[in-house]
Amino acid sequence: MSNQDDQLARFALAGAARTAVKAWVDGAQILSLVTALRDKGWTTYLTQPRTLDALTTFSGLPPQRVADLVTVLEAHGVVTSGETVQLTDAFAALVADDAYIGLDDVLDQAELLTRTVRAAAEDPSPLPLSEADALVTARATGGKASAVTEALYNKLFLPQIPELPELIHTDRFLDVGCGVAGATTTLAGMFPDLRGTAIELIPTVAAETQRRIDALGVDDRVDLKVMDARDFDEKDAFGAAFWAQPFFPAPTRQATLEMILRALRPGGILFVQEMEPVPDEAGRPSYTLRKLVAQGWGIPFGPTAEDLAEEAVAVGFELVRIAQTDFGRMVLVRRPL
Template sequence: MNENIEQSEGLERLQAALAARSVMRSWAEGAELIELVQAAYRAGWLDQLRGDTTAEELAASNGVSVEQVSNVLTVLTSAGVVQAKAASFCLSTTFDALVSGVSGFDMTEPLDAVDLARGQAGQAVQPTDRQRGLDGEQALVLARDWGVRPTIGAQQLYGLIYQALPEYRDRLEQGGPLLDVGSGVGGALLTTLTLFDKLHAVGVEIVPEIAAETRRRAQDAGVADRVEVRAIDACALNDESAFTVSYWAQPFFSTSARAATIATIFRALQPGGLLLMQELFPPLATQHEPSIRAQLDQLFYRQQNASYGLSAETLAAETGEAGFQDTQIIASPLGRLVLARKPGH
């Protein structure tokens, strides 16, 4: 009888192990697709596929067999990267927008960000004192992945956002000045400057490599004469009552720096000045079944000591503790926004 029990348990354990292996293989699917897309991009295949191309043409221009090309195209088509036509192939609409770069993103940015996230995940089980934080170049990879360029599409998006914020928009139209805290590569900052030609602004970015990139992008956008990008810790700002509006990219700040940062913004705003924040990552507790993607994002940002998943209500409470009043939670195309006012005229 004991032998039968052992045999039954042995079979159950084997089945359990096989099930776990199947799960891991499903996880590997995404990693393998990333490798394949990255290889196809670096080999120039994706650029060639921006126009209608046959498997034979792709094979001839890359020195590989038609069968090899066909095998790759089959996978890329199934993954939604490539679209198959009657006698040719081309990139899908979404991937054409990414590969072309005209959207303000290009293919290198998400690929580099995937590599960064994978490396950080590998450190998650290490003792805290052995984990390496992001260096300047790695922080720049993250900032580039988040930051749009001030293209027509970005201008249209931010135009819609500011429609939901009439008083904030009026102040931008009147010239500000705007204090942008945690500017990254200037996606919001530079796009806003291109929308309002009277606006002047100060951008604050603690990472020198990112601040340098923002200055280059400001030159490219033709707004460098209206923006000062300071490569400093936001808490080191000594401006007082200097700005009519401020945007704080709060999700990217460490938990320990939050109170001091919002106090600095409060001091820098004029009486009656407005502070704007975004609920970038909705709290996992509000999601019926948080996705693995959301949980991995939480792991990544908490490794950087950031407060991941703060609700708009929590952000509103944070502004109240700092002395702001008349706080509103506003729906927008970028999710929920929090707008708060410094007391005064």
């Protein structure tokens, strides 16, 4: 290869890298823009059709700037425009009060993760995670009880693990590391006979959880404990338990599983979800970023369903089965009879 050919090849390689960076820049810009407009109230205002003049008055921006912003939002699938401007059906569903996880939660998590991955390159210490950050994470991963969530559970989840509703009808339910208790509050709304205990370590998260429990009117059936799960001391008391395993650091996992084993009655079942299956090539870039953050927070990342089953069996559980659900694979283990 001649020197000129070598230079042209290097130019082409640099061009490919510039194209990749441009795609990152485009994503960062629209994320920043939608976040700013959310903060200015646009995403709430545009749940109803608005004329450009009305939107201009609402925003306080020059008419041409508003028109340009609408063009950008339309090009990215956020709004539709014609005689009026309003959110697309997809974004209207994301903004709605009954969204499983709403736009505010998604954008707040994006800000947290962007800040966190930058810290990973700048500071050798464990990545920071304040109580406020933990609440953002809990809201963005736990979901909330609503008619939408109940429909998801009825159609896509509970038929695939029928053991759970059967046990709820007859036994108490334990939610370990509940976060905002999206699962427990949803199940409480669906099953009037549910009697549950939810355990959350972080007071700021627990305060939001209690607010949701009270708002749904299930505080007489869901008891929230703000404590280290390892210290929970009820024995032989529950027929079913769920463990939010992705949020438990390695040094706490064995003792937490041992607590759950004691808390379940003989034959009681623990449900554990595989959260990060190994991705295909298309999903690998996002997967690597999530792994960077999780491991920086000191949380084991990506145990498979088989790993989770082995972890539970090691402390005395028996494997019932690994169920394939529309929410991913679920490990069912039980306390021996």
